[in-house]
Amino acid sequence: SQQGEEDPQALSIQEGENATMNCSYKTSINNLQWYRQNSGRGLVHLILIRSNEREKHSGRLRVTLDTSKKSSSLLITASRAADTASYFCATDGSTFIFGSGTRLSVKP
Amino acid sequence: GAGVSQSPRYKVAKRGQDVALRCDPISGHVSLFWYQQALGQGPEFLTYFQNEAQLDKSGLPSDRFFAERPEGSVSTLKIQRTQQEDSAVYLCASSLAGKERQQYFGPGTRLTVT
Numbered sequence: 123s124q125q126g127e128e129d130p131q132a133l134s135i136q137e138g139e140n141a142t143m144n145c146s147y148k149t150s151i152n153n154l155q156w157y158r159q160n161s162g163r164g165l166v167h168l169i170l171i172r173s174n175e176r177e178k179h180s181g182r183l184r185v186t187l188d189t190s191k192k193s194s195s196l197l198i199t200a201s202r203a204a205d206t207a208s209y210f211c212a213t214d215g216s217t218f219i220f221g222s223g224t225r226l227s228v229k230p
Numbered sequence: 231g232a233g234v235s236q237s238p239r240y241k242v243a244k245r246g247q248d249v250a251l252r253c254d255p256i257s258g259h260v261s262l263f264w265y266q267q268a269l270g271q272g273p274e275f276l277t278y279f280q281n282e283a284q285l286d287k288s289g290l291p292s293d294r295f296f297a298e299r300p301e302g303s304v305s306t307l308k309i310q311r312t313q314q315e316d317s318a319v320y321l322c323a324s325s326l327a328g329k330e331r332q333q334y335f336g337p338g339t340r341l342t343v344t
Binding site: 155157163164165166167170210217218219220221222223 | 286
C-alpha cells in the first residue's frame with residue numbers, strides 16, 4: 123500500500139472533549155494537509171502545514187508537524203457532534219499519499 | 231461557484247464491461263487528480279494532470295485503467311474489462327496548481343462490479 127499510517131484507527135469521545143489524531147509518513151514532503159470526510163461524501167480540506175512550519179492553528183484545529191520524526195498531529199478542541207467524520211492526512215512527496223484515516227465519533 | 235462534479239454518481243457494471251467515469255473540475259483549476267477509495271480506507275492516488283498533460287500515472291493499478299484530459303478541463307477515467315476488485319469509490323479532485331495546493335474533491339463515483 124502507498125498509504126501512510128494514522129492512529130488511532132477509531133476514536134470515540136464526548137462532546138466538548140478534545141480529539142487528537144496522529145499521522146506518520148515515509149518520504150520527504152513539501153507540505154502536509156489534513157482532510158475530513160463525512161460518511162458517503164467527498165473530502166473537505168481542513169488545513170495545510172508547510173514543511174518549514176512546526177505548528178498551525180485554524181479555529182478549533184491545531185496541527186503540528188515534526189519532519190525529523192515524519193509525523194503530524196491534528197487536535198480538535200471542544201469537539202461537537204458535527205465533527206463526527208473520518209480524518210485523513212495527505213502528503214505531497216514524489217506523489218500524493220493519503221493516510222488510512224481516523225474515524226472520529228463525537229457523542230452528544 | 232460550482233464545485234467539482236462527477237458523473238455518474240453510481241455505476242454498476244458486469245465483470246468484463248468497460249466503464250467511463252467523468253470529472254468536471256472547478257473552472258480555472260490547472261491540476262486534476264484521480265483517486266480510488268476502497269471501503270474503510272483512505273484514497274489511493276491514481277493519476278495527476280496539469281492542464282492536459284498527464285504528469286504522473288504511477289498509481290494506475292493496471293493497463294486496464296486509462297485517464298485523459300484532452301482540453302485541460304474535463305477528465306475521463308476509463309476502466310476496461312472491469313473486474314470485481316475494481317469496485318470502489320473513484321474520487322476526482324482539482325486544485326489551482328500543483329500537488330502542494332489544497333485540493334477540492336468531487337462527491338465520487340461508486341463503482342460496483344458484479
